[in-house]
Each structure stands twice: as C-alpha cells, then as structure tokens.
Amino acid sequence: MPLLVMKFGGTSVADLARIKNAAEKVKREVERGYDVIVIVSAMSGKTNELVGWVEQTSHLYDAREYDAVVSAGENVTAGLMALTLQEMDIPARSWQGWQVPIQTTSAHSAARFVDIPRANIDTKFTEGFKVAVVAGFQGVSPEGRITTLGRGGSDTTAVAFAAAFDAERCDIYTDVDGIYTTDPRITAKARKLEKIAFEEMLELASLGAKVLQTRSVELAMRYKVRLRVLSSFEETDENSGTLVCDEDEIMESKVVSGVAYSRDEAKLTLVTVEDRPGVASAIFGPLAEAGVNVDMIVQNISEKDIGGSPKDVTDMTFSCPVNQVARARKALEDARDAGHISYEDLVVDTDVAKVSVVGIGMRSHAGVAAKMFSSLAAENINIKVIGTSEIKISVLIDRKYMELAVQALHDAFDLEKA
Amino acid sequence: MPLLVMKFGGTSVADLARIKNAAEKVKREVERGYDVIVIVSAMSGKTNELVGWVEQTSHLYDAREYDAVVSAGENVTAGLMALTLQEMDIPARSWQGWQVPIQTTSAHSAARFVDIPRANIDTKFTEGFKVAVVAGFQGVSPEGRITTLGRGGSDTTAVAFAAAFDAERCDIYTDVDGIYTTDPRITAKARKLEKIAFEEMLELASLGAKVLQTRSVELAMRYKVRLRVLSSFEETDENSGTLVCDEDEIMESKVVSGVAYSRDEAKLTLVTVEDRPGVASAIFGPLAEAGVNVDMIVQNISEKDIGGSPKDVTDMTFSCPVNQVARARKALEDARDAGHISYEDLVVDTDVAKVSVVGIGMRSHAGVAAKMFSSLAAENINIKVIGTSEIKISVLIDRKYMELAVQALHDAFDLEKA
Numbered sequence: 076m077p078l079l080v081m082k083f084g085g086t087s088v089a090d091l092a093r094i095k096n097a098a099e100k101v102k103r104e105v106e107r108g109y110d111v112i113v114i115v116s117a118m119s120g121k122t123n124e125l126v127g128w129v130e131q132t133s134h135l136y137d138a139r140e141y142d143a144v145v146s147a148g149e150n151v152t153a154g155l156m157a158l159t160l161q162e163m164d165i166p167a168r169s170w171q172g173w174q175v176p177i178q179t180t181s182a183h184s185a186a187r188f189v190d191i192p193r194a195n196i197d198t199k200f201t202e203g204f205k206v207a208v209v210a211g212f213q214g215v216s217p218e219g220r221i222t223t224l225g226r227g228g229s230d231t232t233a234v235a236f237a238a239a240f241d242a243e244r245c246d247i248y249t250d251v252d253g254i255y256t257t258d259p260r261i262t263a264k265a266r267k268l269e270k271i272a273f274e275e276m277l278e279l280a281s282l283g284a285k286v287l288q289t290r291s292v293e294l295a296m297r298y299k300v301r302l303r304v305l306s307s308f309e310e311t312d313e314n315s316g317t318l319v320c321d322e323d324e325i326m327e328s329k330v331v332s333g334v335a336y337s338r339d340e341a342k343l344t345l346v347t348v349e350d351r352p353g354v355a356s357a358i359f360g361p362l363a364e365a366g367v368n369v370d371m372i373v374q375n376i377s378e379k380d381i382g383g384s385p386k387d388v389t390d391m392t393f394s395c396p397v398n399q400v401a402r403a404r405k406a407l408e409d410a411r412d413a414g415h416i417s418y419e420d421l422v423v424d425t426d427v428a429k430v431s432v433v434g435i436g437m438r439s440h441a442g443v444a445a446k447m448f449s450s451l452a453a454e455n456i457n458i459k460v461i462g463t464s465e466i467k468i469s470v471l472i473d474r475k476y477m478e479l480a481v482q483a484l485h486d487a488f489d490l491e492k493a
Numbered sequence: 494m495p496l497l498v499m500k501f502g503g504t505s506v507a508d509l510a511r512i513k514n515a516a517e518k519v520k521r522e523v524e525r526g527y528d529v530i531v532i533v534s535a536m537s538g539k540t541n542e543l544v545g546w547v548e549q550t551s552h553l554y555d556a557r558e559y560d561a562v563v564s565a566g567e568n569v570t571a572g573l574m575a576l577t578l579q580e581m582d583i584p585a586r587s588w589q590g591w592q593v594p595i596q597t598t599s600a601h602s603a604a605r606f607v608d609i610p611r612a613n614i615d616t617k618f619t620e621g622f623k624v625a626v627v628a629g630f631q632g633v634s635p636e637g638r639i640t641t642l643g644r645g646g647s648d649t650t651a652v653a654f655a656a657a658f659d660a661e662r663c664d665i666y667t668d669v670d671g672i673y674t675t676d677p678r679i680t681a682k683a684r685k686l687e688k689i690a691f692e693e694m695l696e697l698a699s700l701g702a703k704v705l706q707t708r709s710v711e712l713a714m715r716y717k718v719r720l721r722v723l724s725s726f727e728e729t730d731e732n733s734g735t736l737v738c739d740e741d742e743i744m745e746s747k748v749v750s751g752v753a754y755s756r757d758e759a760k761l762t763l764v765t766v767e768d769r770p771g772v773a774s775a776i777f778g779p780l781a782e783a784g785v786n787v788d789m790i791v792q793n794i795s796e797k798d799i800g801g802s803p804k805d806v807t808d809m810t811f812s813c814p815v816n817q818v819a820r821a822r823k824a825l826e827d828a829r830d831a832g833h834i835s836y837e838d839l840v841v842d843t844d845v846a847k848v849s850v851v852g853i854g855m856r857s858h859a860g861v862a863a864k865m866f867s868s869l870a871a872e873n874i875n876i877k878v879i880g881t882s883e884i885k886i887s888v889l890i891d892r893k894y895m896e897l898a899v900q901a902l903h904d905a906f907d908l909e910k911a
Contacts, residue, residue, distance in 0.1 A: 147566075161554075
C-alpha cells in the first residue's frame with residue numbers, strides 16, 4: 076500500500092472544528108488508496124501554556140521534567156484526531172512517542188532521532204488500520220524518559236517518519252499555501268512556486284521565510300523525502316502548494332528562485348584589529364560561546380598589503396541579529412579585557428537589513444551578482460556588506476531601502492513569470 | 494528507609510501556588526527521614542476540559558483514545574510537582590504510568606491493577622532520589638495502550654503504590670480535614686473522627702460521604718494499608734486528619750461511628766407481582782442491565798402467607814438514585830411488554846432520602862435498631878423502608894425530614910463526644 080505522511084501544525088489543529096477539517100483532508104487521501112501517518116502538533120497556545128508553567132516553577136529547570144510536561148499537548152491532539160477519524164469511519168489509532176517507540180538521544184529539549192522502528196505501526200496497518208496519528212515533537216531517550224526535539228520539531232518528526240516508512244511524500248499543512256518567490260506583503264507580484272529545490276529552501280528558510288523548520292529540510296534533503304507545503308485552510312488537491320524536492324525533479328529552473336530578506340540585522344565593525352594568524356578565531360570564538368549568531372563576515376585588506384602603514388592591522392566587520400548586539404559587545408569587551416584581542420573601536424550600525432537572491436541556477440550562470448548590484452545601484456541603494464554562497468548572494472543595506480530592494484530584485488530577475 | 498505515599502487531589506494542585514504548598518508538605522516528610530511516593534491528580538478543571546473535548550468529538554468514543562487524551566492532565570502535574578520539589582533542593586523525578594510501568598487490565602476507562610513492579614522506582618531511590626512523583630489515575634495495558642482507572646482513580650493509585658512499596662502509611666490530602674461523624678453542614682455537633690475502621694469507611698463512602706473513592710478503601714482494607722485523610726489547606730502534623738485503619742487498631746470503638754445520608758433517592762413499588770420462584774431475578778436482571786443502581790429491596794409478605802386471597806401475588810419495593818427512575822421505569826415496562834414479568838402498577842415516590850447509622854460495634858451490640866427507630870418516632874418521622882447490613886442500618890424517609898433525622902440520630906448515639 077502506498078503511504079503518505081501528513082503533518083498538521085498548531086493553528087491547523089487549534090480547536091475541534093479545525094481538527095475535523097484536518098481529518099477531512101486525511102480522509103481524502105485514505106479514499107485515494109493511501110495508508111497515512113498523521114503527525115500532529117499541540118493545539119495552538121497549549122505548548123506556550125505548558126512552557127509558561129514550567130518557567131514560572133523553575134528558572135533553571137530540569138530539561139527532563141520540562142520535556143515530560145510540554146509533550147502533553149501533542150498527546151492530546153493525537154488522541155482527539157484519532158477519535159475524529161474514527162467518527163468518519165476511518166480505522167485510526169494514536170501513538171505517543173514511547174509507543175512507537177521513537178528513539179532519540181538523551182539531549183532533552185533538543186533531542187535527535189536515533190531510530191524509528193516500523194514494526195508496531197506496520198502491525199496495525201496489517202490489522203486493517205488506515206491511519207496512525209503520531210504525536211509530533213517528542214520521543215523517548217535510552218533511559219526511558221520523554222524527550223522533545225525543540226520548538227517546531229513536529230516538521231522534523233514528519234520528515235523522519237516519511238524516511239522511515241518510505242513515504243511517497245510528506246505533506247506539511249500550515250497556514251500559508253506554499254513557498255513564494257518573495258514575501259507577498261512586500262510585493263503583490265510575488266508568485267507561488269510549484270517546486271523548489273531542498274538547497275534553495277534551506278537558504279530561504281534560514282533567511283526568514285519561516286514556513287519550514289530548517290532541520291526538517293536538512294533531513295528531507297539527506298533522505299530525499301519529497302516535502303509538500305500547503306494550506307490547511309483551503310481546498311487542496313494533488314497539485315496544491317509547493318513541492319520541496321531534489322533538484323533533479325525540477326526540469327526548467329530559473330537562475331534565481333526567490334528573494335529573501337531579514338529585517339532585524341546589525342552590522343558591527345571592530346576597528347584596527349591586529350592582523351595576525353588566529354585573530355579571527357580569537358574574535359569569533361567568544362562570540363559563539365556567548366550565543367551570538369554571526370552571519371556575514373568581511374575582513375578588510377590590511378594596510379601593509381597595499382604598501383601603507385607598516386603596522387599589521389585590519390578592520391573586521393560582521394552581522395548578527397539586532398537583539399544580540401548587547402551580548403556581542405560584552406563578549407568582545409570581555410575578550411579585550413582578558414587580553415585575548417585588541418581593537419581601537421567597535422562601531423555598531425543597528426539600522427541595516429539583509430536582502431538575498433537565492434537559486435540553484437547560479438551555480439552554472441555567471442552574472443547574477445553583477446545584475447543584482449546594478450539593480451540596486453539603479454535605485455541608489457548603497458551596499459554595505461556583501462556575502463555569497465554557491466546558490467545565494469546577500470547584501471546588507473540601510474533598513475529603509477529593504478522593501479524597495481526586494482521589489483527591484485524581484486523585477487530584475489523576472490520572478491513574476493513562471 | 495521508611496516510605497510514605499502522599500496523594501494530592503485536583504483542588505490541592507489546582508495552580509502553581511497550590512502545587513508549591515503541596516510540595517512543602519512533601520518536603521517536611523522528606524526531612525523527617527522518609528522516602529516519598531507522591532501521587533498527583535490533574536490540576537482541577539483540566540480533566541473536565543479533556544473529557545469535554547472527547548465527548549464533543551465523538552459520542553460513542555473509543556475508550557482507548559479517551560484514555561490517551563484524558564491521562565494528559567496528570568502527566569502535566571507530575572512534571573510540575575517534580576520541578577517544584579527540585580527547586581526546593583529535593584531530588585525528585587516524575588513517572589508516567591508506562592514508565593513505572595503500572596500494569597493494568599485492558600478495561601479502558603475502568604482498568605484494574607495487575608502489577609506495580611518496584612524495580613524502576615527503587616533504582617532511583619538507591620541513586621539518591623528522595624521523591625517519585627507518579628501520575629495518578631492511569632496505567633498501561635498488556636497491549637501497550639494507556640489505560641485509566643475511572644474518575645477518582647488517583648486514590649486507588651495511591652493505595653496500590655502503598656501496598657506495592659510497603660509504605661508505612663498512605664496520606665490522602667484533600668479539601669476536607671478528615672472524616673466526620675456526620676456532615677458538619679447538617680449539624681455543628683459533627684465531630685472529626687481520629688480513627689475509623691475500613692468497613693465503616695466503606696459504608697460511609699458509598700452512602701454519600703464523598704471523601705475517598707470506594708475502591709481505594711476496599712483495596713486498602715485488602716492489603717491493610719493505613720490510610721490517612723487530611724487537609725491540603727491547613728498546617729498538618731503527624732496527628733492531623735483521620736486514620737482509616739484495621740479495626741484492631743481502634744481500641745475503644747463506639748457502637749455507632751457515624752450517621753450518613755443520601756438525599757436524592759427514589760422509592761419504587763411494583764404492585765401485585767406474581768409471587769413465584771425466579772420473579773426477583775426477572776425484575777432485577779433487566780434493571781441491572783439498564784444500569785440502574787438498585788440499593789434497598791423489600792418484598793412484602795404475600796397474601797397467601799397470611800391466609801388471605803388465594804392468588805400468589807406480592808408487592809416489591811426498591812430504591813435507586815432519583816435520576817435513574819426514568820431508566821428503571823423503561824426497563825420494567827420493556828420486561829412486562831416482553832412477557833417476562835407482570836405487575837398491576839408501578840408506584841414511584843421521588844421525595845425520599847436515606848439515612849443510615851454505621852458502626853463496627855453493632856456486631857456485638859444489640860438494640861441499635863430499636864434505639865434508631867425510637868429516636869425517629871420521637872420526632873414523628875415515618876419510616877418507609879428499612880434495610881440492614883452487619884454494621885449498618887438504613888431507613889428511607891420523606892426527604893423533608895432528612896436533616897432532622899440526622900441531627901436526632903447524631904444526638905441519640907452521643908456522637909458529639911469522643
């Protein structure tokens with residue numbers, strides 16, 4: 076029997092009416108001849124309520140007990156979804172993590188999958204059950220304690236089940252109807268993509284298109300699980316939403332697939348840093364330890380390289396989320412006070428945004444960067460920092476130009492047209 | 494290490510402040526040198542919310558899924574209680590039913606204990622944990638599904654753990670401070686009992702003193718678990734509350750220990766029933782099948798016994814909760830229509846209450862019934878039905894006299910004095 080994995084997030088199962096709506100979508104797939112594994116999140120708001128209780132009880136809480144408490148929300152949804160399906164005459168059974176059992180590491184609140192044995196659920200399919208409803212976001216450690224995967228972990232649960240059960244596809248039902256070339260709130264010309272490659276999705280997700288949890292896309296890429304993102308709140312059929320898949324499945328890909336942005340960036344420059352081997356590690360080590368998510372890094376050429384001053388000094392510029400600036404400043408000052416690094420000044424610009432163009436086509440096409448820069452220049456937008464990867468070019472610009480930049484690039488790369 | 498079981502009901506863990514208050518009581522016992530097993534209910538209101546969702550989803554719900562959903566409430570409390578104890582520097586760990594594992598039958602929503610293996614929890618005590626916090630009301634079936642014991646099952650969980658772990662005592666913390674000679678709302682003379690025998694508690698519980706679940710008392714009696722009922726909301730020490738224990742522990746027992754009542758009774762009389770072997774079974778079989786809880790039964794002597802009419806007929810009177818009268822009437826009419834029984838009329842009196850005196854001393858003392866009847870006669874209260882057991886005498890009377898009867902009997906048997 077072909078098998079589908081269908082995942083419903085918190086807003087898709089927010090109340091009994093929405094659970095019923097989701098169950099209707101499951102029913103349709105059963106009628107098409109699929110066995111279905113449904114992965115559910117907690118009803119929206121429930122996990123926050125549980126997390127709130129834990130945090131009010133204990134600041135430095137025991138993560139084992141945190142996991143035992145917060146996993147309760149998904150268990151409730153799983154049971155209610157199974158009951159709803161039974162009411163529709165679909166043989167369904169709920170599964171909590173320990174019943175499968177979903178084996179994970181012992182890293183409570185950030186556990187990783189070790190194994191998802193198929194035997195228990197397969198037996199039920201053999202007995203005539205059509206649907207297994209699995210509580211997302213949770214598993215069980217080798218010590219027999221409940222673990223959770225961290226927030227958003229239900230996407231990852233869905234992909235892991237799709238891999239373990241050789242699912243034909245993993246459908247992620249959420250509150251958007253697919254992946255767009257850019258944010259439709261910024262330009263009405265944004266177009267829903269029919270397909271997108273895993274690598275592109277990874278760059279888009281980490282850049283702020285918060286539809287799929289990054290780790291779930293990584294896992295899907297590794298196990299070649301075809302992921303589909305589609306809406307819980309619309310009528311859907313086999314062609315709805317956006318398919319996230321291997322690039323081999325994408326016949327005619329554009330050079331650029333989408334324009335992403337991140338509004339709340341900050342640019343920090345360490346002025347007159349000693350230019351010697353190991354200085355980068357001396358700077359970014361303490362930042363990493365302080366939990367600062369450094370994104371782009373640019374090191375100016377040092378003056379001696381161009382025959383200037385004989386002193387071996389340079390400037391070092393990097394970006395991070397704007398709410399981590401205080402933490403970054405403290406980490407750097409501590410490192411300077413401890414004598415690990417030296418700098419004359421730390422210049423901070425908290426009024427920048429990041430705009431990126433993403434596309435697997437870039438690998439084989441030259442001229443993307445040139446086109447991007449000339450488009451921005453035509454709008455008189457000054458580029459402050461440039462960063463590139465194999466399938467992405469990012470720039471930091473003044474925040475006030477962000478929308479304009481996204482619109483200009485969307486036009487320049489013709490993303491409106493399929 | 495001596496071990497105590499402490500059980501906290503829903504109102505005792507209704508919010509984080511109350512959980513903390515309960516944890517303080519646990520801490521005191523740990524400081525006295527006990528290892529403690531804490532049994533917790535769901536935060537009050539939570540189980541009703543979950544049950545409501547199940548019932549709204551499905552009328553004839555699958556009891557397996559019902560159990561999977563409603564057990565979530567206790568799991569949350571168990572984790573929060575463990576965290577609260579940890580904050581007080583008491584090594585504590587939460588336990589869900591499957592983690593112990595609490596083995597039960599497969600009778601979902603009404604499961605019975607099969608075994609509570611000690612190994613897992615004992616290992617943690619050996620490792621230095623002082624408290625095991627166990628989610629009450631639940632277990633796991635041989636099929637690996639979550640089971641529940643039915644409402645109020647947390648009391649039963651507590652007693653079962655006390656038996657399995659040879660606990661010195663099982664303390665049931667609730668919203669009353671003990672067991673009283675009668676309901677203090679009916680007479681201010683009601684006195685808290687220091688001790689009460691299991692058998693007496695069983696009669697009082699089933700008669701309406703709704704403090705302990707009947708099954709938990711039966712279990713305690715069978716395994717000679719000393720039960721103590723005391724208040725969550727007051728300062729308590731070793732002598733607080735009421736000890737429910739074996740009658741051997743009660744040195745000087747009164748003939749009557751308490752006066753119980755049940756307000757919402759109905760009296761039904763089948764007029765002119767055929768008086769032949771098997772007629773009682775033909776009447777009460779259908780009533781049992783219809784779920785009618787028949788309590789007292791009286792069969793009038795038939796007229797032939799006293800040389801009256803030659804017809805072999807009699808009247809049959811019984812009592813049941815007033816909200817089951819409609820169901821009883823239908824069951825009887827169906828049985829008559831099917832030709833299984835015959836009767837001329839069904840006379841229903843829904844204005845009656847039951848009042849009972851209970852005491853193990855009755856076994857060896859005569860004259861209790863006479864004293865009861867004369868006390869009621871002195872107040873001009875007419876007795877409609879009389880029923881007796883070895884340690885209890887019950888009467889049905891007009892409901893309007895109920896409070897008066899309770900007060901009169903409380904005085905007659907001198908219950909105000911210790």
